[in-house]
Amino acid sequence: MGLNPMHQFEVYKIGPEINLGGVNLSFTNSSLFMSISSMLILLLLFFGTKKKSLVPTKIQLITEMSYTFVAKMISDTAGSSAKAFFPFIFTLFMFVLFCNMIGMLPYSFTVTSHIIVTFVLATIVFVGVTIIGFIKHGIKYLELFVPKGVPIVLLPLIVVIEIISYLSRPISLSVRLFANMMAGHTMLKVFGGFVISLGLLGGWLPLGFSVALTGLEILVAFLQAYVFAILTCIYLNDALNLHH
Amino acid sequence: MKDIKEISTRLEIAKKKTEADQNKNEGTNAASFSKALKISTELVAAVVVGSTIGFILDTWFDTKPLLIICFFFIGVAAGILSVFKAAKRMQKNNKN
Numbered sequence: 001m002g003l004n005p006m007h008q009f010e011v012y013k014i015g016p017e018i019n020l021g022g023v024n025l026s027f028t029n030s031s032l033f034m035s036i037s038s039m040l041i042l043l044l045l046f047f048g049t050k051k052k053s054l055v056p057t058k059i060q061l062i063t064e065m066s067y068t069f070v071a072k073m074i075s076d077t078a079g080s081s082a083k084a085f086f087p088f089i090f091t092l093f094m095f096v097l098f099c100n101m102i103g104m105l106p107y108s109f110t111v112t113s114h115i116i117v118t119f120v121l122a123t124i125v126f127v128g129v130t131i132i133g134f135i136k137h138g139i140k141y142l143e144l145f146v147p148k149g150v151p152i153v154l155l156p157l158i159v160v161i162e163i164i165s166y167l168s169r170p171i172s173l174s175v176r177l178f179a180n181m182m183a184g185h186t187m188l189k190v191f192g193g194f195v196i197s198l199g200l201l202g203g204w205l206p207l208g209f210s211v212a213l214t215g216l217e218i219l220v221a222f223l224q225a226y227v228f229a230i231l232t233c234i235y236l237n238d239a240l241n242l243h244h
Numbered sequence: 245m246k247d248i249k250e251i252s253t254r255l256e257i258a259k260k261k262t263e264a265d266q267n268k269n270e271g272t273n274a275a276s277f278s279k280a281l282k283i284s285t286e287l288v289a290a291v292v293v294g295s296t297i298g299f300i301l302d303t304w305f306d307t308k309p310l311l312i313i314c315f316f317f318i319g320v321a322a323g324i325l326s327v328f329k330a331a332k333r334m335q336k337n338n339k340n
Contacts, residue, residue, distance in 0.1 A: 157318075164315075168323070176281060
Protein backbone atom coordinates (compact mmCIF):
# COMPACT_ATOMS: atom_id res chain seq x y z
CA MET A 1 0.00 0.00 0.00
CA GLY A 2 2.74 2.41 0.95
CA LEU A 3 4.58 1.82 -2.30
CA ASN A 4 1.54 1.77 -4.56
CA PRO A 5 1.81 4.95 -6.64
CA MET A 6 -1.91 4.99 -7.43
CA HIS A 7 -3.01 4.78 -3.80
CA GLN A 8 -2.83 8.57 -3.44
CA PHE A 9 -5.69 9.03 -5.92
CA GLU A 10 -8.16 6.97 -3.94
CA VAL A 11 -11.39 8.74 -3.05
CA TYR A 12 -12.93 7.70 0.25
CA LYS A 13 -15.82 9.12 2.19
CA ILE A 14 -15.41 11.07 5.37
CA GLY A 15 -18.23 10.82 7.86
CA PRO A 16 -21.64 9.29 7.25
CA GLU A 17 -22.93 8.14 3.90
CA ILE A 18 -25.46 10.56 2.40
CA ASN A 19 -27.83 9.12 -0.18
CA LEU A 20 -30.27 11.42 -1.94
CA GLY A 21 -32.59 9.68 -4.36
CA GLY A 22 -30.05 7.03 -5.31
CA VAL A 23 -27.28 9.59 -5.77
CA ASN A 24 -24.32 9.18 -3.47
CA LEU A 25 -23.63 12.62 -2.03
CA SER A 26 -21.24 11.59 0.73
CA PHE A 27 -18.56 14.03 1.80
CA THR A 28 -15.28 12.64 0.47
CA ASN A 29 -11.63 13.60 0.81
CA SER A 30 -12.00 15.15 -2.64
CA SER A 31 -14.77 17.43 -1.42
CA LEU A 32 -12.72 18.19 1.68
CA PHE A 33 -9.77 19.43 -0.34
CA MET A 34 -12.03 21.38 -2.69
CA SER A 35 -13.51 23.11 0.34
CA ILE A 36 -10.04 23.77 1.75
CA SER A 37 -8.94 25.35 -1.55
CA SER A 38 -12.04 27.53 -1.74
CA MET A 39 -11.66 28.56 1.88
CA LEU A 40 -7.99 29.46 1.36
CA ILE A 41 -8.87 31.58 -1.68
CA LEU A 42 -11.60 33.36 0.29
CA LEU A 43 -9.25 33.94 3.24
CA LEU A 44 -6.49 35.24 0.96
CA LEU A 45 -8.83 37.65 -0.78
CA PHE A 46 -10.47 38.69 2.49
CA PHE A 47 -7.23 39.50 4.28
CA GLY A 48 -5.67 40.87 1.10
CA THR A 49 -8.38 43.45 0.59
CA LYS A 50 -9.12 44.20 4.22
CA LYS A 51 -6.53 46.89 4.81
CA LYS A 52 -5.96 48.90 1.67
CA SER A 53 -2.63 50.43 2.49
CA LEU A 54 -0.66 52.41 -0.04
CA VAL A 55 2.45 50.35 0.58
CA PRO A 56 1.01 46.84 0.35
CA THR A 57 1.72 44.09 2.80
CA LYS A 58 2.80 40.72 1.44
CA ILE A 59 -0.68 39.26 1.43
CA GLN A 60 -2.15 42.37 -0.19
CA LEU A 61 0.59 42.20 -2.80
CA ILE A 62 -0.27 38.60 -3.66
CA THR A 63 -3.94 39.51 -4.02
CA GLU A 64 -3.24 42.52 -6.19
CA MET A 65 -0.77 40.59 -8.31
CA SER A 66 -3.23 37.79 -8.97
CA TYR A 67 -5.86 40.39 -9.88
CA THR A 68 -3.63 42.20 -12.37
CA PHE A 69 -2.32 38.90 -13.75
CA VAL A 70 -5.80 37.67 -14.64
CA ALA A 71 -7.01 41.10 -15.77
CA LYS A 72 -4.03 41.45 -18.12
CA MET A 73 -4.54 37.93 -19.43
CA ILE A 74 -8.19 38.68 -20.27
CA SER A 75 -7.50 42.01 -21.95
CA ASP A 76 -4.60 40.53 -23.94
CA THR A 77 -6.43 37.49 -25.27
CA ALA A 78 -10.13 38.31 -25.32
CA GLY A 79 -10.22 42.09 -25.60
CA SER A 80 -12.12 44.64 -23.57
CA SER A 81 -15.55 43.12 -24.24
CA ALA A 82 -14.58 40.12 -22.10
CA LYS A 83 -14.00 42.30 -19.02
CA ALA A 84 -17.50 41.38 -17.82
CA PHE A 85 -16.35 37.77 -17.42
CA PHE A 86 -13.46 38.63 -15.14
CA PRO A 87 -15.09 37.17 -11.99
CA PHE A 88 -15.67 33.83 -13.69
CA ILE A 89 -12.17 33.49 -15.11
CA PHE A 90 -10.57 34.71 -11.91
CA THR A 91 -12.53 32.14 -9.90
CA LEU A 92 -11.63 29.38 -12.34
CA PHE A 93 -7.95 30.29 -12.35
CA MET A 94 -7.69 30.59 -8.58
CA PHE A 95 -9.59 27.38 -7.95
CA VAL A 96 -7.46 25.30 -10.33
CA LEU A 97 -4.27 26.94 -9.08
CA PHE A 98 -5.06 26.33 -5.43
CA CYS A 99 -6.21 22.75 -6.03
CA ASN A 100 -2.97 22.05 -7.91
CA MET A 101 -0.78 23.75 -5.33
CA ILE A 102 -2.45 22.14 -2.32
CA GLY A 103 -1.92 18.81 -4.06
CA MET A 104 1.81 19.47 -3.86
CA LEU A 105 1.76 19.32 -0.05
CA PRO A 106 2.60 15.93 1.44
CA TYR A 107 -0.37 13.85 2.65
CA SER A 108 -2.79 15.98 0.67
CA PHE A 109 -5.10 14.99 -2.13
CA THR A 110 -4.95 16.47 -5.63
CA VAL A 111 -8.51 17.22 -6.68
CA THR A 112 -7.54 18.01 -10.26
CA SER A 113 -5.97 14.57 -10.76
CA HIS A 114 -9.46 13.17 -11.27
CA ILE A 115 -10.85 13.52 -14.76
CA ILE A 116 -14.42 13.97 -13.59
CA VAL A 117 -13.48 17.15 -11.74
CA THR A 118 -11.58 18.67 -14.65
CA PHE A 119 -14.20 17.49 -17.12
CA VAL A 120 -16.98 19.21 -15.19
CA LEU A 121 -14.94 22.43 -15.10
CA ALA A 122 -14.27 22.17 -18.84
CA THR A 123 -17.91 21.39 -19.58
CA ILE A 124 -19.03 24.48 -17.64
CA VAL A 125 -16.65 26.54 -19.78
CA PHE A 126 -17.73 24.85 -23.02
CA VAL A 127 -21.47 25.08 -22.43
CA GLY A 128 -21.18 28.62 -21.05
CA VAL A 129 -19.14 29.84 -24.00
CA THR A 130 -21.56 28.24 -26.48
CA ILE A 131 -24.56 29.86 -24.77
CA ILE A 132 -22.79 33.23 -24.71
CA GLY A 133 -22.02 32.89 -28.42
CA PHE A 134 -25.64 32.14 -29.27
CA ILE A 135 -26.93 34.98 -27.08
CA LYS A 136 -24.52 37.44 -28.62
CA HIS A 137 -24.81 36.42 -32.28
CA GLY A 138 -27.98 34.34 -32.48
CA ILE A 139 -28.05 31.76 -35.24
CA LYS A 140 -25.11 33.54 -36.89
CA TYR A 141 -22.86 31.91 -34.30
CA LEU A 142 -22.97 28.78 -36.48
CA GLU A 143 -20.85 30.70 -38.99
CA LEU A 144 -17.97 29.67 -36.76
CA PHE A 145 -18.15 26.29 -38.46
CA VAL A 146 -18.12 27.74 -41.99
CA PRO A 147 -14.76 29.30 -42.80
CA LYS A 148 -14.68 31.91 -45.54
CA GLY A 149 -13.44 31.12 -49.03
CA VAL A 150 -14.05 27.39 -49.05
CA PRO A 151 -15.32 25.79 -52.30
CA ILE A 152 -18.86 24.41 -52.04
CA VAL A 153 -17.71 20.88 -52.89
CA LEU A 154 -15.48 20.76 -49.84
CA LEU A 155 -17.92 22.51 -47.52
CA PRO A 156 -19.67 19.45 -46.00
CA LEU A 157 -16.33 17.89 -45.08
CA ILE A 158 -14.92 21.15 -43.69
CA VAL A 159 -18.04 21.75 -41.58
CA VAL A 160 -17.77 18.26 -40.06
CA ILE A 161 -14.08 18.81 -39.34
CA GLU A 162 -14.80 22.19 -37.76
CA ILE A 163 -17.56 20.73 -35.59
CA ILE A 164 -15.28 17.93 -34.37
CA SER A 165 -12.57 20.48 -33.70
CA TYR A 166 -15.09 22.51 -31.67
CA LEU A 167 -16.33 19.46 -29.75
CA SER A 168 -12.78 18.44 -28.90
CA ARG A 169 -12.32 21.60 -26.83
CA PRO A 170 -13.70 20.32 -23.52
CA ILE A 171 -11.89 17.00 -23.97
CA SER A 172 -8.52 18.61 -24.60
CA LEU A 173 -9.09 21.14 -21.80
CA SER A 174 -9.95 18.49 -19.21
CA VAL A 175 -7.56 15.73 -20.30
CA ARG A 176 -4.62 18.15 -20.32
CA LEU A 177 -5.09 19.21 -16.73
CA PHE A 178 -5.99 15.76 -15.44
CA ALA A 179 -3.20 13.91 -17.27
CA ASN A 180 -0.50 16.35 -16.22
CA MET A 181 -1.48 16.31 -12.59
CA MET A 182 -1.91 12.56 -12.40
CA ALA A 183 1.27 11.73 -14.31
CA GLY A 184 3.31 14.15 -12.23
CA HIS A 185 2.06 12.85 -8.91
CA THR A 186 2.46 9.23 -9.95
CA MET A 187 6.03 9.92 -11.02
CA LEU A 188 6.79 11.65 -7.73
CA LYS A 189 5.40 8.71 -5.82
CA VAL A 190 7.34 6.17 -7.91
CA PHE A 191 10.62 7.98 -7.27
CA GLY A 192 9.72 8.32 -3.60
CA GLY A 193 9.15 4.55 -3.54
CA PHE A 194 12.59 3.99 -5.11
CA VAL A 195 14.17 5.97 -2.29
CA ILE A 196 12.61 3.63 0.28
CA SER A 197 13.31 0.39 -1.56
CA LEU A 198 16.93 1.21 -2.47
CA GLY A 199 17.65 2.26 1.09
CA LEU A 200 20.60 4.18 2.42
CA LEU A 201 23.04 2.95 -0.23
CA GLY A 202 21.31 3.57 -3.54
CA GLY A 203 18.50 5.86 -2.50
CA TRP A 204 20.32 9.14 -3.02
CA LEU A 205 19.90 9.30 -6.79
CA PRO A 206 16.09 8.91 -6.78
CA LEU A 207 15.97 11.33 -3.86
CA GLY A 208 17.67 13.93 -6.01
CA PHE A 209 15.23 13.18 -8.80
CA SER A 210 12.33 13.60 -6.38
CA VAL A 211 13.56 17.04 -5.38
CA ALA A 212 13.97 18.09 -9.01
CA LEU A 213 10.58 16.66 -9.94
CA THR A 214 8.91 18.52 -7.09
CA GLY A 215 10.22 21.76 -8.55
CA LEU A 216 9.01 20.76 -11.99
CA GLU A 217 5.62 19.77 -10.59
CA ILE A 218 5.15 23.16 -8.93
CA LEU A 219 5.88 24.77 -12.30
CA VAL A 220 3.41 22.41 -14.01
CA ALA A 221 0.78 23.10 -11.33
CA PHE A 222 0.99 26.81 -12.07
CA LEU A 223 1.24 26.41 -15.84
CA GLN A 224 -1.79 24.16 -16.02
CA ALA A 225 -3.93 26.65 -14.13
CA TYR A 226 -2.63 29.35 -16.46
CA VAL A 227 -3.29 27.30 -19.60
CA PHE A 228 -6.78 26.43 -18.39
CA ALA A 229 -7.62 30.08 -17.79
CA ILE A 230 -6.02 31.38 -20.97
CA LEU A 231 -7.82 28.82 -23.13
CA THR A 232 -11.10 29.84 -21.51
CA CYS A 233 -10.25 33.40 -22.55
CA ILE A 234 -9.47 32.28 -26.11
CA TYR A 235 -12.76 30.39 -26.39
CA LEU A 236 -14.58 33.38 -24.95
CA ASN A 237 -12.89 35.56 -27.54
CA ASP A 238 -14.14 33.27 -30.32
CA ALA A 239 -17.67 33.55 -28.96
CA LEU A 240 -17.64 37.30 -28.40
CA ASN A 241 -15.80 38.48 -31.51
CA LEU A 242 -16.93 36.18 -34.28
CA HIS A 243 -14.04 36.22 -36.72
CA HIS A 244 -10.95 34.13 -37.10
CA MET B 245 1.05 64.59 -0.23
CA LYS B 246 4.71 64.75 -1.14
CA ASP B 247 5.13 61.16 0.06
CA ILE B 248 2.38 59.90 -2.21
CA LYS B 249 3.90 61.62 -5.22
CA GLU B 250 7.27 60.19 -4.47
CA ILE B 251 5.84 56.72 -4.06
CA SER B 252 3.92 56.96 -7.30
CA THR B 253 7.00 57.97 -9.28
CA ARG B 254 8.95 55.16 -7.66
CA LEU B 255 6.14 52.75 -8.53
CA GLU B 256 6.19 54.00 -12.10
CA ILE B 257 9.93 53.31 -12.37
CA ALA B 258 9.60 49.89 -10.78
CA LYS B 259 6.75 48.99 -13.14
CA LYS B 260 8.80 49.95 -16.16
CA LYS B 261 11.65 47.83 -14.92
CA THR B 262 9.49 44.74 -14.40
CA GLU B 263 7.86 45.22 -17.78
CA ALA B 264 11.25 45.33 -19.44
CA ASP B 265 12.19 42.15 -17.57
CA GLN B 266 8.99 40.46 -18.66
CA ASN B 267 9.58 41.37 -22.28
CA LYS B 268 13.02 39.88 -22.04
CA ASN B 269 11.62 36.69 -20.57
CA GLU B 270 9.05 36.12 -23.28
CA GLY B 271 9.62 32.84 -25.04
CA THR B 272 11.41 31.37 -22.06
CA ASN B 273 11.20 27.74 -21.07
CA ALA B 274 7.98 28.07 -19.08
CA ALA B 275 6.09 29.80 -21.86
CA SER B 276 7.27 27.33 -24.49
CA PHE B 277 6.50 24.46 -22.16
CA SER B 278 2.90 25.60 -21.73
CA LYS B 279 2.53 25.96 -25.49
CA ALA B 280 3.84 22.45 -26.05
CA LEU B 281 1.41 21.02 -23.49
CA LYS B 282 -1.44 22.95 -25.09
CA ILE B 283 -0.84 21.84 -28.66
CA SER B 284 -0.06 18.18 -28.04
CA THR B 285 -3.34 17.50 -26.25
CA GLU B 286 -5.33 19.39 -28.86
CA LEU B 287 -4.16 16.98 -31.54
CA VAL B 288 -5.01 13.90 -29.48
CA ALA B 289 -8.38 15.17 -28.24
CA ALA B 290 -9.76 15.77 -31.72
CA VAL B 291 -8.80 12.24 -32.80
CA VAL B 292 -10.52 10.81 -29.71
CA VAL B 293 -13.67 12.86 -30.29
CA GLY B 294 -13.78 11.94 -33.97
CA SER B 295 -13.39 8.23 -33.26
CA THR B 296 -16.02 8.36 -30.52
CA ILE B 297 -18.52 10.03 -32.84
CA GLY B 298 -17.74 7.39 -35.47
CA PHE B 299 -18.27 4.63 -32.93
CA ILE B 300 -21.62 6.04 -31.77
CA LEU B 301 -22.87 6.52 -35.33
CA ASP B 302 -21.71 2.98 -36.17
CA THR B 303 -23.83 1.48 -33.42
CA TRP B 304 -26.79 3.62 -34.51
CA PHE B 305 -26.69 2.72 -38.19
CA ASP B 306 -25.22 -0.75 -37.74
CA THR B 307 -22.35 -0.18 -40.17
CA LYS B 308 -19.75 -1.45 -37.77
CA PRO B 309 -16.26 -0.70 -38.99
CA LEU B 310 -17.06 1.78 -41.75
CA LEU B 311 -17.94 5.05 -40.02
CA ILE B 312 -15.37 4.72 -37.24
CA ILE B 313 -12.64 4.55 -39.89
CA CYS B 314 -14.01 7.59 -41.72
CA PHE B 315 -14.45 9.61 -38.56
CA PHE B 316 -11.00 8.63 -37.29
CA PHE B 317 -9.46 10.32 -40.30
CA ILE B 318 -11.82 13.29 -40.01
CA GLY B 319 -10.74 13.51 -36.37
CA VAL B 320 -7.09 13.55 -37.41
CA ALA B 321 -7.90 16.36 -39.84
CA ALA B 322 -9.73 18.25 -37.09
CA GLY B 323 -6.75 17.78 -34.77
CA ILE B 324 -4.34 19.14 -37.36
CA LEU B 325 -6.74 22.02 -37.98
CA SER B 326 -6.85 22.99 -34.29
CA VAL B 327 -3.07 22.76 -34.01
CA PHE B 328 -2.81 24.91 -37.14
CA LYS B 329 -5.19 27.47 -35.64
CA ALA B 330 -3.28 27.54 -32.36
CA ALA B 331 0.01 28.02 -34.19
CA LYS B 332 -1.49 30.83 -36.24
CA ARG B 333 -2.72 32.51 -33.06
CA MET B 334 0.77 32.28 -31.56
CA GLN B 335 2.31 33.80 -34.66
CA LYS B 336 -0.13 36.69 -34.47
CA ASN B 337 0.69 37.26 -30.81
CA ASN B 338 4.42 37.25 -31.49
CA LYS B 339 4.10 39.90 -34.18
CA ASN B 340 2.27 42.35 -31.93
